[in-house]
Amino acid sequence: MENFDLFSEDMSSNRKADLNEVFDLAILGAGPAGLTASIYAGRAGLKFILVERLSSGGQIVFSDQVDNYPGFPEGISGSQLMERFEKQASKFGTQIFSGEVREIKKSDNLFLIETSSGTIKSRSVIYAMGADPMKLPVPExxxxxxxxxxxxxxxxxxxxxxxxxxxxxxxxxxxxxxxxxxxxxxxxxxxxxxxxxxxxxxxxxxxxxxxxxxxxxxxxxxxxxxxxxxxxxxxxxxxxxxxxxxxxxxxxxAIGIVPNTLPLKGIVELDEKGFIKTDLNMETSVQGLFAAGDVRATPLRQVVTAASDGAIAAFSAQKYLENLER
Amino acid sequence: MEKLLKAKDEEYVRNLFEQNLVEPVELVLFLESPGASRVTEHNKQYLAYTEEILTEVSNLSDKINLTIYKDDKEKEKEYGVENISAFFIEGKNTNKNIVYYGIPSGHEFSSLLEDIIDVSKGETQLPDKLKEMVRKISTNVNILVFVTPTCPHCPQAVRTAHQFALENKLIRSSMIEAQEFPEWSNKYNVYAVPKVVINDKMQFEGAVPEDTFLNSVYEALGIKLLF
Known part of the structure; x- marks a missing residue:
């Protein structure tokens, strides 16, 4: 029975985070970009929160075979690969907070993130909410x-x-x-x-x-x-x-993706296809707001590039926070 | 039968239970013998595996007890069993209302573990605002969640439905492994999972946030919430 190859132990989400606190960094989206950013944020000692609306892993969990992520010469399923990302993130203190991000506002260097589970206050944000599949363009x-x-x-x-x-x-x-x-x-x-x-x-x-x-x-x-x-x-x-x-x-x-940018409508600069524009540091047109992964305007969207984006974004957020304190 | 859980997974689950279980949890499994009316070509291969996985899981904590009823029509009636296999996760705050039809394998294995923990703690992780809205429901609600073991976002739907049931004894939520029950799936036109059916009226596909799910429950009751 092939199903038994996979007794998945997805990291359980929780709501134990104290939303009265002000976080250094809010990472929105627990796909490859967000989970990688969490590994870096955890190791940097930042006080951060990782928010996800569904179960974690992002779109790649729908792929039963990933053959181009380095380090897995036999290939690996998207779910299993993301379980490994999660375990590694959890080792460095990551816990996933369940909630759907609905709106993001910034005032006086503080981001207010409205979610279905409450308002999160954070001094910086990595937006890694990915994309949804494009719908079949027929009237029915x-x-x-x-x-x-x-x-x-x-x-x-x-x-x-x-x-x-x-x-x-x-x-x-x-x-x-x-x-x-x-x-x-x-x-x-x-x-x-x-x-x-x-x-x-x-x-x-x-x-x-x-x-x-x-x-x-x-x-x-x-x-x-x-x-x-x-x-x-x-x-x-x-x-x-x-x-x-x-x-x-x-x-x-499987005709492509639509970036999930609704909570940022009118706040950040997008490209003509609706993806978020960033500089080389993954910073968007709003200071302190970084974007990573499929949601970002980028020539290639893969697990490996999302992970890379996440690492750079976390590093940049850390630099941004250091400058803020000066 | 060879063990289904690998040693490493057993260790993980044992630790998870040790850290999280509070009150005792009862797993109540219903099976039928080969040749019985509800054993079909679709579910027969899974029955022994379902028994095995529940046995292995219950052996990983002193706080979990497994009871198996085989061909027991009276008990089936008492629990309202509609198909085989069925199992219930029972604790002090449940009402035979957290139900699984078919095997909790693949991604649904994580639903099983989290449900056991919730039932043992006697509380869910729903936000307070939602808990309040769930508890306010005062009529019977029957939620069916059709899944496949290879569906990554199905546990989200199963968990939400089961958490609603734990918060309100009038809500009965069942996971249904669609491949084991093709007739049941056909009745509701299931071609994509997760598919949620509420009181035979309201239907939707896909994993949704908990508040959206609750809106649909209220809608099935004829109430339009504004939040």
Whole structure:
């Protein structure tokens, strides 16, 4: 039974933090960036709090295989990798505070962070709240979400045993999803709008050899067909504009991410795609507010780059606090 | 059967229990023999493993006791057992209302550990404001949380539902391992997890913050909260 490989001991969250205190640093988001920042903040002796709205680990926990994080030559699942990050952070005094960040304000060098579990006061902030998957751009998405439209292949693949599913997207995530789904589904169709996949070559090679996976390139989704659940997808050829309906039972969406910046609306400078702009020290347009990980404007979004961002952000926050005291 | 928990994991759990358990906790497990009506091709392979994992966990602390009822129709009725396997985490503040249908493996193993600790302490970690709102509910609420063991955010939904149950005896919250109960899952159109069903009326998918979850509970009762 493969499930028994994984008796996960996720670090339990808590609310023991005393919110009357003023923290040196509030780290918002417990993905790879936030957890790494916590390791550095803990070792630097800062009085810090780590806030997370869901269970920790960030988006990478949805990946059942991570092959490009150095130090794991056999590869490792996203969940297991994040469990290790957590254990290491916890060794240096990190405890996760459960709460959803709703608003951030700054006055007189003090940040006030409104969360679903109370207001946190902190002298500096590392914003590492990551991103959410981009929704499938068809008018029926909301109606069929959870009824055949899924954003988590690891979670939901089992519901599509011996069925036909479609993965929308052409990047690494899409191909990892397709490979995972091919262990359950009868057929997996990868739908991508360009004439070439975007994923790294090694993944493309594995996918092309998999007899259960079929590529449908230069097509975009138009409409979901179905009554109570997904029964088909109307797709359009981007060149000929011809459309057709493919009969499928599930649609797994991996077309990119939307940065989670709502609590910072109107406060920090964003790039044209909505990601937070920072300098080389990870500092945003607001002094004392740093950004790290997927939420930041950066050319590459990986666990390794998020971890790097987190380390730099924690180091910079420490320097910022030292200057503040002068 | 070979042990399911590795020595290192046992050590971790034993320490966790030693540091956190206060009052005794009773695990009450319901099973049926092969060939019984509720043993299907989908759940039969898991029954022995569920028994084994609960046995191993209960052996890691003197404060945890495991009782197993097999083919005991009367006890099943007393607990309101709807499917097999089912188990209940019982303590002084519970009301046969913290329920698991199917195996707590994968990510759900952490739900099991945290639930045991909460029940033993007799209190949850919900913010005070929310506790108050949960305790105010004065009618029966039945919450089903469908999960798969490989779903990273499912424990959040299970834990929230179980904490509500620990705060209010009128709330009965059940984790359901969707793959073991395909008919049950089909009844509620479960194709993505976590999926939460409240009083057969209100449904939503995905992990949400506790206050949003509670809003949905109230909504199922016909009350629109403003907070």
């Amino acid at each position: 998405e909301e109606r069929f979400r959870g009824k055949g439209v899924s954003y988590c292949a690891t979670c939901d693949a089992a519901f599509f045993k011996d069925k036909i599913v479609c993965v929308v997207g052409g990047g690494d995530t899409a191909l990892y999803d397709a490979l995972h789904l091919s262990r359950f589904a009868k057929n997996v169709i990868v739908l991508h709008r360009r004439d070439k996949l975007r994923a790294v070559k090694v993944l493309q090679d594995i996918v092309k050899k998999n007899p259960r996976i079929e590529l449908l390139l230069e097509h975009i989704p138009l409409h979901i067909i179905g009554n109570k659940k997904v029964e088909g997808l109307e797709v359009e050829n981007v060149k000929t504009r011809e459309s057709k309906v493919i009969n499928i039972d599930g649609i797994f969406v």
